[in-house]
Amino acid sequence: MPETSAGRLLTLPPTMPQHTPAGVVGNTPMLWIGEPFCAPRQGFWAKLEGHNPGGIKDRTAIYMVARATERGQLAPGAPIVESTSGTLGLGLALAGITFGHPVALVTDPGMEPLMARLLAAYGAVVHTVTEPHPTGGWQQARRDRVAELLAADPAAYCPDQYNNPDNVAAYAPLAHELIAQVGRIDTLVVAVGTGGHSAGVSRALRTFCPHLRVVGVDTIGSTIFGQPARPRIMRGLGSSIHPRNVDYGTFDEVHWVDPVQAVRTSRVLASSHYASGGWSVGAVATVARWLSRTRPATERIVAIFPDGPQRYFDTVFNDDFCAEKGLLDRPPLDVPDEIADTRERTVTRWTRCTRVVDPRALAPDAGAGAGSADVVGEARR
Known part of the structure; x- marks a missing residue:
């Protein structure tokens, strides 16, 4: 089994039958x-x-859903809810079909019209937020709507692509x-x-x-x-x-x-x-x-x-x-x-x-001043 550079074992995604x-x-x-x-x-x-059927994020959608199921975070048939600009939505629609979950996706008006139609065709329910968050923009507005949908259904699961190590x-x-x-x-x-x-x-x-x-x-x-x-x-x-x-x-x-x-x-x-x-x-x-x-x-x-x-x-x-x-x-x-x-x-x-x-790494009161964040990308040059 492969290891990371830090020596930790990686769990590979499940192998899916090629006819699926x-x-x-x-x-x-x-x-x-x-x-x-x-x-x-x-x-x-x-x-x-x-x-890939939908794009690069098919890989992580299948993986995150499979791992959540293994850990008991996602019950059989429970809804999957996530924020997306498009590509992960396609992957989650594929994962929903594969594992038998309804999928609800939250996006914003910037999503390409074709993408919204594709997601609906693949069985996903698409929610579109109408106003950006004052500081976090459309992305935070989408995440806030995801939180509302999760609160309305305790069985629902959000992969949280932004912070999920899977x-x-x-x-x-x-x-x-x-x-x-x-x-x-x-x-x-x-x-x-x-x-x-x-x-x-x-x-x-x-x-x-x-x-x-x-x-x-x-x-x-x-x-x-x-x-x-x-x-x-x-x-x-x-x-x-x-x-x-x-x-x-x-x-x-x-x-x-x-x-x-x-x-x-x-x-x-x-x-x-x-x-x-x-x-x-x-x-x-x-x-x-x-x-x-x-x-x-x-x-x-x-x-x-x-x-x-x-x-x-x-x-x-x-x-x-x-x-x-x-x-x-x-x-x-x-x-x-x-x-x-x-x-x-x-x-x-x-x-x-x-x-x-x-x-x-910025200190809370440091603002955006130069030198107040860690420099992390110079070690290999």
């Missing part, structure tokens, strides 16, 4: 992303998690697939939202690749790495709260990507490689392409693409939507801006920082 819907989760393909998306003799490997442990098999598919990995590029797959994959990979460099990809307007909360268009990465599953010590650097950059990258990637995705994929591919140009030619870079393009036809791949949001008004950047500290200034476009801090 959940049985096709995992063992997703790898694709080499090279010319013309990247320059000659440059490129990176992309793990296409969109080949959300991290679920991704060890993904790391093992990467090793089996490409062998040595020097740099891993991952989107960061709940912190589950960035922590789970990097911890397991470092048992095989101790010198692994991990690059986190966030969105502008997200608070995860110490930036102030602002309205966000991009879904699937970023947060207006600080999830406990985010492992700040795993990151060597962080990039914030803006929606203009993500849209342009997603579209170029689709037309050049017949493989793409939405906001997260566009952001991750932006950073991976830049790394392939700036890191040593011998370095092997792997990027995780969390989902595919299908759910983004109303947003990322919709010219009217993008024009309305001003996402087609300016060209994308070729290189990121840089800041020395994650709280140096509010970033508004693609920006990089190699000094990663844990904003949760």
